[in-house]
Amino acid sequence: MRSPQKETDRLGLRSRITCPHCWQEFAAHETHWIAVHPDLSGDPIAGSDEQLRFLPTRFNVNGQAIDMNGVACSELACPHCHLVIPRALLEMKPLFFSILGAPGSGKSYFLASMIWGLRNILRRSFRLAFSDADPLANQLLNEYEEKLFLNPDSNELVALPKTEKEGELYQGVSMDQRTVWLAKPFVFSLQPDTDHRLETKSSQLSRAVCLYDNAGEHFLPGGSNTNNHGTQHLSLSQALFFLFDPTQHPRVRSRCSGKSADPQMKDHAWTHRQDQVLFEAASRIRTQAGIPQNAKYKRPLIVVVTKYDAWCSLIGCPPLNSAHLVYESEAGGFLLDTERILKVSDKIRTVLSELTPEFISAAESFAEDVTYIPVSALGTSPEIAPHGGFLAIRPSHIRPMWTEIPFLYGLHKAVPHLIPSASSTARRSTPGVDQISETQLPAGTRNPREAGS
Numbered sequence: 001m002r003s004p005q006k007e008t009d010r011l012g013l014r015s016r017i018t019c020p021h022c023w024q025e026f027a028a029h030e031t032h033w034i035a036v037h038p039d040l041s042g043d044p045i046a047g048s049d050e051q052l053r054f055l056p057t058r059f060n061v062n063g064q065a066i067d068m069n070g071v072a073c074s075e076l077a078c079p080h081c082h083l084v085i086p087r088a089l090l091e092m093k094p095l096f097f098s099i100l101g102a103p104g105s106g107k108s109y110f111l112a113s114m115i116w117g118l119r120n121i122l123r124r125s126f127r128l129a130f131s132d133a134d135p136l137a138n139q140l141l142n143e144y145e146e147k148l149f150l151n152p153d154s155n156e157l158v159a160l161p162k163t164e165k166e167g168e169l170y171q172g173v174s175m176d177q178r179t180v181w182l183a184k185p186f187v188f189s190l191q192p193d194t195d196h197r198l199e200t201k202s203s204q205l206s207r208a209v210c211l212y213d214n215a216g217e218h219f220l221p222g223g224s225n226t227n228n229h230g231t232q233h234l235s236l237s238q239a240l241f242f243l244f245d246p247t248q249h250p251r252v253r254s255r256c257s258g259k260s261a262d263p264q265m266k267d268h269a270w271t272h273r274q275d276q277v278l279f280e281a282a283s284r285i286r287t288q289a290g291i292p293q294n295a296k297y298k299r300p301l302i303v304v305v306t307k308y309d310a311w312c313s314l315i316g317c318p319p320l321n322s323a324h325l326v327y328e329s330e331a332g333g334f335l336l337d338t339e340r341i342l343k344v345s346d347k348i349r350t351v352l353s354e355l356t357p358e359f360i361s362a363a364e365s366f367a368e369d370v371t372y373i374p375v376s377a378l379g380t381s382p383e384i385a386p387h388g389g390f391l392a393i394r395p396s397h398i399r400p401m402w403t404e405i406p407f408l409y410g411l412h413k414a415v416p417h418l419i420p421s422a423s424s425t426a427r428r429s430t431p432g433v434d435q436i437s438e439t440q441l442p443a444g445t446r447n448p449r450e451a452g453s
């Protein structure tokens with residue numbers, strides 16, 4: 001029989017772990033285990049339907065804790081919130097990326113489309129193995145992907161549900177004699193594959209990537225309270241992905257009038273003040289991370305400008321093809337064209353500065369490093385379902401555009417060497433958003449810095 005500390009050392013586990021549910025840090029030897037014996041059901045924190053969590057004193061030869069009734073266990077839990085900790089978090093450094101944005105800005109569709117694209121591009125191009133660290137925990141996201149990308153009835157209308165506050169993507173636990181709601185993480189393991197050029201550095205480069213799909217209401221002013229800790233990942237995040245939805249902005253709608261049939265462009269469709277959502281997030285991050293009011297946020301703020309298919313007429317609808325940004329170098333190996341991403345960002349910023357200046361100023365007054373990346377999770381407009389009147393899409397029509405790019409760019413910034421970059425100047429460029437000339441931009445959206453140059 002070994003002690004928990006000896007087990008930690010023997011298995012080479014990380015000495016400190018951050019819980020992806022309650023974000024508290026704890027030592028590996030404090031990790032709780034989840035009892036298996038049926039008589040040990042009911043946990044004072046995780047809930048009466050859950051098996052008991054316990055700090056083990058006995059392990060079998062395979063390193064599994066033995067519960068009080070003598071059964072070997074396999075699942076681990078946080079000593080604070082008692083929720084399940086995927087093993088990847090004991091072995092790899094965590095990488096938190098926060099996705100935030102107003103209700104209806106496209107977070108759930110973007111997340112599903114991004115993960116679907118990443119499963120392919122990370123392995124195929126960057127030789128990185130990217131897989132579900134805990135398939136059970138990622139089940140809902142897997143269902144989203146299946147609905148959109150593996151649907152046998154690909155001509156039937158489908159829709160992802162609106163993310164509800166305290167719904168399926170949240171878990172309630174009893175802490176300090178009250179129910180506290182925590183966001184469910186989606187956890188992926190990301191590690192160099194055997195044919196990666198830095199495979200020998202795998203232990204330094206591997207990451208347990210934690211992502212969250214919050215209800216947009218949680219980001220509205222007043223949307224978080226002492227019983228809801230759903231957005232605390234913001235302050236731990238290595239990069240923020242703020243989803244800005246131009247279709248919710250009255251000026252964009254009016255400029256695209258007659259050029260987009262998207263139902264979301266209609267005047268009566270809902271809108272939220274997205275600059276206010278960003279201010280609210282900024283204020284929470286400053287408070288939680290102890291950043292003074294006059295200091296800027298230092299980590300990347302990636303403004304993911306969603307639903308490109310609906311507003312692309314503003315810039316003449318050049319195609320967004322990931323192959324324009326991810327390409328094979330002459331020396332072998334794939335590179336991300338970060339120079340081109342920054343040029344695209346400049347163009348999008350120019351357009352948004354004219355139409356949505358309050359948002360640009362909110363973003364740039366908060367963060368030092370802001371990049372604007374257009375994406376479309378669907379590549380086409382949803383339609384109004386004849387029964388129910390909600391927005392839905394036919395899977396066979398879905399053509400995602402650049403949904404993997406914000407993550408690749410965030411990863412490039414957060415973990416040096418994982419996603420190598422290059423500039424496009426060395427190669428023949430294909431036409432893209434960065435090559436739209438100032439004169440092609442709609443009048444009034446030209447960048448005074450560049451005009452006439």
Ligand SMILES: Nc1nc2c(ncn2[C@@H]2O[C@H](COP(=O)(O)OP(=O)(O)OP(=O)(O)O)[C@@H](O)[C@H]2O)c(=O)[nH]1
Nearest residue numbers: 103104105106107108109163216376377378382391
């Ligand atoms: N035109 C277009 N519409 C999109 C796209 N992605 C999502 N939508 C539509 O945007 C609406 C909202 O998308 P969601 O992903 O549910 O938005 P959300 O941010 O998760 O919203 P909450 O869960 O309420 O916070 C849906 O009706 C989608 O049909 C896109 O790429 N293009």
Ligand SMILES: [Mg+2]
Nearest residue numbers: 107108162163
């Ligand atoms: Mg949602």
Ligand SMILES: [Zn+2]
Nearest residue numbers: 019022078081
């Ligand atoms: Zn916890």
